[in-house]
Amino acid sequence: MAEPRVLHVITDPRARGAQRLARDLHAELVRRGQQSELTALHPHPDADPGDPAPVLGPSRHHPRTLWALRRAAARADVVVAHGSSTLQACAVALLGSRTPFVYVNIGDPRHWTASAARRLRVGAFLHRAAAVAAISPHAAEVLRERFRLPARRLRTLPNARAADRFRPAAGPAEKAAARAGLGLPAEGPLVAWIGALSPEKRPDLALAAHARLPEDVQLALAGEGPLRAELAPGPRTHLLGPLADPAPLYRAADLLLLTSDSEGVPGVLIEAALAGLPAVATDVGWVSDVVRPGETGLLTPPDDPAALTEALRTLLAADRTGYGAAARAHALAHFELDVVATGWQQLLREVTRR
Structure with a gap:
């Protein structure tokens, strides 16, 4: 029997967490x-103008967007909705449709369903998913409770990346x-921070912690x-802008810093680990699935620049070879795309045969 035809739906064409997983899974299935096809609900001004992903409509819940999604889904056997913004669109657009959809929960639902009204609304949409x-x-x-x-509707499929892209x-x-390729200094330790310059990612904490480190870092x-316009970097701080391919930065750096207030299982931690880079990260969401304290990196409480500084000092002073090797081995064992994609194919077969 042929594998089911898949339509991946992302919010917009930017290269962010949910979108990166969707693109990687789509490419692996192809x-x-x-x-397999991939489409975005709406455009975004920060997206790469040359991105090939087609856009369905002007905004995520616009009637034209929802009708275009329903038509696109009719050509598929199953739709995969990547990230919270796609959940409502698929639940509404596919109501009464014969095409089932699978929702991929990327972030921490405790963070984005804090109010009772939002929990009820999101819960109704989740129960629409196959x-x-x-x-x-x-x-x-967390989703079950x-x-x-029901447990039969839930499946654990880790965030994943292709190991050969992040050697x-x-x-x-x-x-x-x-x-040299990134225009960064050749000498001294280099800490990398990769993510959206947005409030929940807390780039301000990265700057605050870095300001307390020795002058050669x-x-x-x-x-x-x-938050780009609000950041006030010092002379030892380099704002690179968005990177189409972050792999060179991992190879250039000595460790990765993650300062978020909320996360799921961040793809940047997986990418860095595959590249043999230890990490200092805030202990939020399920970051500890990737960062094993004292083994692959160090964890700190959120919103604590002093703790971040101390962890950075500790890791910069340590022999990071063992940390990096352990990080790569852990990522290869748990977050490599080849294994995760096989799990996805099994789930998609099950959904289309119900």
Whole structure:
């Protein structure tokens, strides 16, 4: 029997967490010979103008967007909705349709369903899904308890990345070349921070922690967002803007810093780990699925620049070779795209045969 035809739906064409997983999974299914398409609900000014993903309409819940989604779904056997913004669109657009949809929960639902009204609304949409994929067993348990989802509708499928795209630097020469290519200083430790410059990602904490570090430590922030104009970087801080491919920054850096107030299982931590880069991260969501304290990196409480500084000092002073090797081994065992994509194919077959 042929594999089901899949339509992946993302919010917009930006290269962010949910979108990256959707693109990688879509590309892997195509590589395996499965019919797969990817589309975005609406455009975004920060998206790459040359991005090939077609856009369905002017905004995520506009009637034209929803009708276009319903027509696109009619050509597929199953729709995969990536991220919270796609949940309502698919639940509404596919009402009464013969095409089932699977929702991928990327973030922490405790964060984005804080109010009772929002929990009720999101719960109603989740119950419309044929299945809900959680990126951590802890997330699956939260979804089951918070929204009373039956266990048979829940599946744990980790966030994932292709290991061959995020290989470690081969040696000092490749590391130096990566820094030169990004316009970064050749000397001194380099801390990388990658993400949206938005309130929940807390780039301000990265700047505050970095300001307390020795003068030879450099900080490179890659990303774009609403806080860009408010950031006041010092002379040792480098704002790189959005990177189409973050792999060179991982090869250039000595460790990764994550300062978020809310996360699921961040793709940047997986990418860095595959590149052999240890991490200092805030202990939010299910970050600890990737960062094992004292083994692959260090964790700190959220919103604590002093704790971040101390963790950075500790890791910068340590022999990071063992941390990096352990991080890569852990990521290969749990978050490699090849294994996760096989789990996705099994789920999609099950959903279309019900």
